[in-house]
Amino acid sequence: MGQAKAKRALGFTDADVRRWEADDCVNFAIALARRTEWLLHVDWLTPNGRKEREAGDEAEMVPLRVYVGDDSSTVFDARGITSIWEFSPKTVARLAKERSQPTWRQPGVTTRTYAEDRLWSLPLRRAPDIAEIDHATKVIDAHPTFPQRIPPRATPTFPAKFAANYQWGFCAMFAEAFEDLTGEAATAFCIDEMDDGWASGEVGAGGYVHSFVPHADGTATDSWGRQSTARIAERFGALRWHEDRELHLRVVARLRGNSPERYAERYEAAREMLVAHGFGAASKP
Known part of the structure; x- marks a missing residue:
């Protein structure tokens, strides 16, 4: 050629x-x-x-x-x-x-x-x-x-701007809404070792960077759809990581306590999006 x-x-x-x-x-x-x-x-x-x-x-x-x-x-x-x-x-x-x-x-x-x-x-x-x-x-x-x-989007495929918003700031609300609709438990994604190129990324207490819903097959669901946990780790520059259910619950409690109205608004928007994409319509009490 x-x-x-x-x-x-x-x-x-x-x-x-x-x-x-x-x-x-x-x-x-x-x-x-x-x-x-x-x-x-x-x-x-x-x-x-x-x-x-x-x-x-x-x-x-x-x-x-x-x-x-x-x-x-x-x-x-x-x-x-x-x-x-x-x-x-x-x-x-x-x-x-x-x-x-x-x-x-x-x-x-x-x-x-x-x-x-x-x-x-x-x-x-x-x-x-x-x-x-x-x-x-x-x-x-x-x-x-x-x-x-260009790789295809993962499924379920939510609008890209919605996905971005719920990756960088509202991920805990999305994960909670998914848990309430499906019964699958959400957890925190925590970084133990980060790639040098991502050193400026914000990491919370306990290494917290994200919340998602893990599945038994090694995949996890967040606002970008269902992907391998390793693929999600790439987004955050994570070389080693762990999951922490209790930390996720503490993050949710803090968000609810700091701004109940804001939390409820973001949670309901995530729930509505999930229902529109075929997930169960009944939430936990």
Whole structure:
């Protein structure tokens, strides 16, 4: 196979990539997210420190790139499939340098995830365009290998933004709702040893990072569906881990005590989603 054919087999033409990058890949990303059901991401450049980056208004930020990502660290971008560790310095850092303002003292990049409908109202450099989304869809569908290299979502398949929300913050509510509907006991997923690349990840007391519902066959269910425990461990950079039912119950008690209304709201939303996907409708007293 010649060099041009080999490049084509892995990626898209230079003309298509330039076309998509002219709008920060928003139309490509929407087309790909529709096809794969994976999660839409936007990387933003902000003039503020970490706390402001996490809570700031997008109107005060500069959009850098729109892309699709899986439930772990893989990025599906117009320039190919790569890890976030390669994508961030190679693509995002370059864009941040180009678009940074000289008056900004502490510029930084923040990543936010969205459902598709939210992208249409974000202050992106260019709004999504129906015709461009259609074009990207046709190019993606016609590619000989790119779509096939993207792994399918696990089942049950919940909306990607819902799954992301209930992975990073509301996992205990999802696990409790699943337990109440199915009778299968939820537990805490705790890290004993973490990969160096994830060293900045937040780990709670006892190594707690997540709650899910384990099954006898070595799989577990959380908002991203039913997968092997080893696959879930990859999301958190866990090299060694253990499960702790009592710790999960303590986490639930703390969440209920700290914010009963917030807990109830998130629990009910998870329960409704599970019922809509065919899980039992009766909860425990």
